[in-house]
Amino acid sequence: MRFELSCERESMRITRIFLSLGVMLLVFWSLAPLVWVVISSISPRVELYSIPPHWIPHNPTLANYETVLLSGATYRSAPVGSSTAQFFVRGLVNSIIIALATTAIVGILSTFAGYAFARLAFRGKGPLFLGMLMLLAIPLWSSLITLYSIFSTLGLLDTLAGLTIIYATYQVPLAVWLMRIFFERLPIELDEAARVDGASTLTVLTRVLFPIALPGLISVLIISFLTAWNNFLFPLIFSFTENSRPVTVVVSQFFGFEEVQFDYMSAAAVVAMVPPVVFTLFFQKYLVSGLSAGAVKG
């Protein structure tokens, strides 16, 4: 008996060691690149381009942020007289508008549709759901090529409205599916009790189920916001000027493929990372439940 106990303790110790190693590895792998870009963003160019690298800058500076956000050097594809900062700040504003608008539209549409798929019976429900789900898995080129012509006809190319419509449309399938899962987790007795009291379908949704499904909706909203904020391919195709160019595309333009301004790029990257990082820190619980809901259900 005593021998077994000491054996158990021994294996506990080995587990602890492996665990600590695992945690350290996980933190280093996930965090080191982010830490390095933050360090780069506060390094003067001379130190940034030193060999070997200055792990901690000797003369840290906020000059790169000042350039990117306020004053600005000459921007690669800018008309004469305009600055990096103008383009970058405009990109930020565009991104915020598009991401918020997308999130609002997706939130409203997916709440109603998710509820309908979870609780109501209607004609063509199965095929419609399948047709929607397919979009989770297929490459989008087949739609995008013609969409370009459609947008050109509708005058939606290079507009914030155009990008919002595409983002919302392509975000809807995942959002509806998640909302359906969240509604299905609620006991059907809630609906029945409300119905007995004479509530209409709409009342059941808005007054009874919605408040309880709110955490699920928050997950969907956060994922929608992040997806819209992070998107790069759609604006690369559908935006040509600062009228609609979001921050992801502006950041990519700090990267001329010949000459790269890594100092400005780092500062710009850090600013573009702020919303995602804030969401991760404050809404981690919702993010995790959103990410894993689909997988557990499926």
Add this chain to the structure above:
Amino acid sequence: MVAPIFFLLILFVWYPAANTLLTSLYFLNFKVSPQARFVGLANYATILMNRDFLAALRNTVFFLLILLLVSLPSALGGSLVLNEKFRGRTAIRAVAIAPWTLPPIVAGFLWRWILNGSYGVLNGLLWQLGVIHEYQVWLIQPVTAMILCGIVQAWRDIPFVMMIFLASLQSIPPDLYESATVCGAGAMQRFRYVTLPLLRPAIAVGLALETIYGLLGFDIIYALTGFDPSTKILNLLNYEVAFRLLDFGLASALSYILLLGGAAVGYFYIRRIYRGYAF
């Protein structure tokens, strides 16, 4: 209640997709003329015999292989760590999710800077540790570049797969481990005979999703190597043909070839989801 979303989907997804299928049967190159000319399956024949297509196909397969080999085992390892109870677990989990929340294009640039041949920090680190004696231009050698693209894509995707695995791990009843321990199973045996079998569905989902992500990968490769032929996967080729060469006919045909590949993987995944519902 579902009408608005189907209005959007029909107008901006299904109708365009059908029209693209039609376009794939036409010669339509805006650099030549805005006039479309019916050519039957000629576009498909052109693509399947094209050297760039075959190179991109090979790159795609190689890229997927690296991506899956790096991301799935790492995600499994990470999820096992996060499934243990220790102080600060919530904070560590937030740190572990971080790479997934960044804009992929920014993640790509971040790594391009780290891998930079003249001042990159990877060179600095390896040089200071004495692993290399002079700085290397990592992204210039074709095979190395493709491997690195796969690793960076994995860096971004791992958290997502990890959360899927973690959710599955947390649904395993603790009694199973207790009984296994009582029966004399060691840590390795508990993993082999309890964890792994119960994790199988989650691994299947992770595999399918990661394959789809890989096929749709664009931003990270674009940031790392641009349209360099040695790392150009089909998804980048499709963009190039459509929006740089402006050959919409050819690009449409290519998009349907790509769609076929995506659908083959997606079929399994979608069927899984769809089966869970009774209509």
